[in-house]
Amino acid sequence: AAPRPFPWEPAERAVGARWAADPLAAMFADGTAPGADVESLWRSARSARCEAKSCQTGKISTAETAVQSHTSQDAGVQTDESKDAVQDFQQEVRVDYTGLLSFLQRVESTVIKELIKNWRSRAFDGFEVNWTDQNETVSCLHTLSYPEAQDQNLQVTSISWNATGSVVACSYGRLDAGDWSTEKSYVCTWNLDRRGLNPQRPDLVVDVPSSVMCLAFHPSQPSLIAGGLFSGELVVWDTSRTEDPVIWRTGMTDDTHTDPVYQVNWLPDTQHRNHSQLLSVSTDGKILVWREERDGRLALAEGFAITAQQIPRSTQLKKFARGEAAVGVTSLSFSHFDPHVFVVGVEGGYSLKCSTAAETLALQGTGGSVPLRAPAELAFSPHGGPVYSVSCSPFHNLFLSCGTDGQVHLHSMLQAQPLISLQLSQKYLFCVRWSPVRPLVFAAASGEGKCNKCFWFVGDVHLFDFEKSSCKPAVSMQQAAGERPVYCLEFNTKQTRLLAAGDAAGTVKVWQLSSDFTEQGPREMNHLEQLASEITD
Secondary structure, rough: OOOOOOOOOOOOOHHHHHHOOOOOHHHHHHOOOOOOOOOOHHHHHHHHHHHHHHHHHHHHHHHHHHHHOHHHHHHHHHHOOOHHHHHHHHOOOOOHHHHHHHHHHHHHHHHHHHHHHHHOOOOOOOOOOOOOOOOOEEEEEEEEEEEEHOOOOEEEEEEEEEOOOEOOOOOEEEOOOOOOOOOOOEEEEEEOOOOOOOOOOOOOEEEEEOEEEEEEOOOOOOEEEEEEEEEOEEEEEOOOOOEEEEEOOOOOOOOOOOOOOEEEEEEEEOOOOOOOOEEEEEEEEOOEEEEEEOOOEEEEEEEEEEHHHHHOOOOOOOOOOOOOOOOOOEEEEOOOOOOOOEEEEEOOOOOEEEOOOOEEEEEEEEOOOOOOEOOOOEEOOOOOEEEEEEEEEEOOOOOEEOOOEEEEEEOOOOOOOOOOEEEEOOOOEEEEEEOOOOOOOOEEEEOOOOOOOOOOOOOEEEEEEEEEEEOOEEEEOOOOOOOOOOEEEEEEOOOOOEEEEEEEOOEEEEEEEEHHHHOOOOOOHHHHHHHHHOOOO
């Protein structure tokens, strides 16, 4: 049997028979051989490897990035729109400029007429938009003290803010009893802007051999502070010098006060622009002006004296002899509108309008280096007891006074009778101050209440707002839990939300005022003008 040339295809039997009969024909004859299918293992393996590689790459590089990236979604939202989308939007927003111009021309005369009408209206005179939230709360920001002074039962006798408004100083002394002339006292300062402020550790402590009765920082040099002592001396300290801060002092001379100094004020030196003068008042009746000397002395430049002859005969000064008898001065405040005019409070209960331009001599044979002049020009209606504090308004020709009768008097410089009399307390009022930013706001320090054992008073700080009421305080803050009066207080003219008050317990509280007490109302000046115009015949 002949072998089959294509044993894998037994179906082609006819062709195989023909090839077997004629070998040549079978060799050169045309024929179509069926294809053979052989599965490629190499391709399948490679395809499997490529597919797995592509899947893993996609998951690592794209899927995880999309999940973990937080900004990818925002970037997609914030990306600029395509040009097609912008074109579609521009096509949707079409402005008929011709019609708009025609409309504006038609209403032009009407709009101008209404604008002129509103411009002439007085409905919003004095109105100022206030974009800040109104806050009616008053809170205690700091409670400052010097434990060593408190251990000696010393009291805060005076407070002053420096020129930057960041440093507050207080003087320690005694206003009730004790041997004031020999008792040691202190001047302490705290920088409220300093990090790590310790309320019971002052930044600076100055030891003073005599009780300090009053303080005043220099108006432009933040490190200079002047003090008046119980001994009658004046001292100026430079708080930037830690070793020996005393730079000027009066010493004990024939010109020095013979009674305690109860107030000091810095004045500009008219002859030397780069220098200042100091003014001091005392219960010896003298008002003295001192100039700086190169040798560290304060020399007397000029002086005034308040005597009984300058007070009307209808006063309650029966215990004083008439004529040249001195009348004790307790407080002083300069007018903000006339540099020569000032107001003093005296022990007899009167407030006096005075002038530095006075030329009449007050006292004869005083033994001082300069003659003393009589400055009083007008005596105002008296309190029922000594006047402890006076304060001139920064906004008008008005002033406040308070004293031992517990009353606050609002006076115009033009008349003797008070415009308003407020019975704030049944006990003493020790200090009153106008707000530097609100024309109708003032603060008063009181000794409300009485302790029968020690004759001390419970102290409060009262804030008045004449815009709300002319009869009662808007807010009253209790300064101390114990029975201690508040002796002094001062507004901060730089950081106007701060008010500092000192009490008999030896503590200084810094109160933070709300915007309700620091932002001027739309018609506040008009209201003040109305108060000032209520002049009685």
